Amino acid sequence: MSKAMTHTEFKELVAAYRAGWLDGSERIQFEQHLHACPDCATEMEKDARLGSLLAQAQVDPAPPSTWEAVMARHRARRPRHLVWKPALGFATAVLVAVAGYNVLNPPDNISSPGSDITASVVSDQRLVVDAHQTMSAADLTGDASAAVLRVVATRQRVGNTP
Amino acid sequence: MGTQGEGPNEATDNELVLRVRNGEAGAFDTLFERYYPRVFHFALRLDGNRSNAEDVAQAAFVKAYQSINGLRDGQAFLEWVYRIALNQVRDRAKQARRKPWMSFLDLRRSEDTGEASREPVEFADSTYDPASVLTRKEMGVALKAAIAELPLEFREVLVLHHYQEMGLKEISSLLGVPDGTVKSRLGRARQRLRDAMAEWVTDGEAES
Numbered sequence: 001m002s003k004a005m006t007h008t009e010f011k012e013l014v015a016a017y018r019a020g021w022l023d024g025s026e027r028i029q030f031e032q033h034l035h036a037c038p039d040c041a042t043e044m045e046k047d048a049r050l051g052s053l054l055a056q057a058q059v060d061p062a063p064p065s066t067w068e069a070v071m072a073r074h075r076a077r078r079p080r081h082l083v084w085k086p087a088l089g090f091a092t093a094v095l096v097a098v099a100g101y102n103v104l105n106p107p108d109n110i111s112s113p114g115s116d117i118t119a120s121v122v123s124d125q126r127l128v129v130d131a132h133q134t135m136s137a138a139d140l141t142g143d144a145s146a147a148v149l150r151v152v153a154t155r156q157r158v159g160n161t162p
Numbered sequence: 163m164g165t166q167g168e169g170p171n172e173a174t175d176n177e178l179v180l181r182v183r184n185g186e187a188g189a190f191d192t193l194f195e196r197y198y199p200r201v202f203h204f205a206l207r208l209d210g211n212r213s214n215a216e217d218v219a220q221a222a223f224v225k226a227y228q229s230i231n232g233l234r235d236g237q238a239f240l241e242w243v244y245r246i247a248l249n250q251v252r253d254r255a256k257q258a259r260r261k262p263w264m265s266f267l268d269l270r271r272s273e274d275t276g277e278a279s280r281e282p283v284e285f286a287d288s289t290y291d292p293a294s295v296l297t298r299k300e301m302g303v304a305l306k307a308a309i310a311e312l313p314l315e316f317r318e319v320l321v322l323h324h325y326q327e328m329g330l331k332e333i334s335s336l337l338g339v340p341d342g343t344v345k346s347r348l349g350r351a352r353q354r355l356r357d358a359m360a361e362w363v364t365d366g367e368a369e370s
Contacts, residue, residue, distance in 0.1 A: 011349075011353065012345075012346055012349035012350060012353065013345065013349055014349060014352070014353070015345075015348045015349045015352040016345035016348060016349055019330070019348065021341075021344075021345055021348075022345075043353075043356065046356045046363040046364065047352055047356060047363075049362070049363040050352060050355055050356050050359060050363050053301065053359060053362055054305070054324050054355075055324075056298075056301075056302070057302055057306065059203055059206055059207065060212070062198060062199040062203060062219075063202075063212075063216060065198060065220070066191075066194075066195075067190060067195070067223070068191075070194070070220045070223060070224065071224070073220070074221075074224045
């Protein structure tokens with residue numbers, strides 16, 4: 001401590017002194033001030049009584065809880081976006097993959113490649129949207145891979161149609 | 163701050179943390195049972211609301227479980243969970259744009275379920291003094307309200323010192339502030355409480 005403390009600063013240290021948190025010159029200075037300052041002596045007495053009040057103040061016991069219950073509650077509260085965002089991302093990836101497949105492997109019965117590819121992509125988009133809606137309708141509990149298989153199967157039926 | 167293993171069946175925090183890391187999820191049960199009540203009371207003293215405190219304490223353990231690999235010193239588990247809980251209380255306080263303090267509803271509830279009502283009073287006891295019981299209840303309510311009115315940074319130090327029984331170094335480490343700041347915050351907190359509780363601290367029994 002390099003400079004002399006003011007009365008306000010000493011008063012602020014009353015609790016720290018009582019907690020035994022002052023050491024060395026800080027403690028000596030505080031004790032010297034305490035002997036000469038009736039105001040700080042009064043604060044010391046008040047602080048001791050406050051300590052008794054704080055010790056009496058009880059809170060109700062913690063509610064019973066188990067780690068298993070906490071984890072179950074946590075899982076139940078899992079934000080919805082953590083469920084549907086991956087599903088939506090997966091559906092988008094399927095859309096891109098199917099569209100890419102159609103571009104690289106156009107069906108044999110194409111008379112006008114440009115228009116048929118566009119129609120095929122539109123058809124695939126509809127199928128994927130349908131698959132996604134199916135998953136959503138099943139309250140997002142549907143199996144994404146099953147939905148993809150349905151899309152592929154339907155795509156094959158569409159592709160095999162003369 | 164962490165518990166040391168005393169008996170043959172009582173593992174230290176560090177041992178339990180290592181076991182959790184090694185895939186023994188059951189070891190976390192022991193850590194939870196060991197510290198949940200303390201973390202709950204810590205959150206309750208800071209926030210003042212039982213429901214919030216329960217949320218904070220449980221979320222703190224969930225986060226601790228999910229990030230247990232990031233804990234360097236397993237023996238510092240409790241301090242780490244306190245820090246997580248503390249940050250959650252602070253975040254809630256920011257989100258609520260108000261000091262997290264006890265509502266009047268909570269005050270009324272705590273009066274209704276106070277010690278005196280849960281423990282039937284023996285009216286035949288000649289030492290029973292209704293006025294004294296009432297005064298104690300009033301004092302308890304006033305003290306809770308006064309603590310709730312403290313700025314959160316003061317309340318943190320007060321709660322950690324008085325109710326979690328932490329020392330100067332532990333508190334300064336947990337809060338990440340210098341020792342002098344902890345001393346000053348405790349001093350200011352208690353000064354405000356002395357003023358708020360003037361009716362009860364001007365005379366009466368003092369702690370040694």
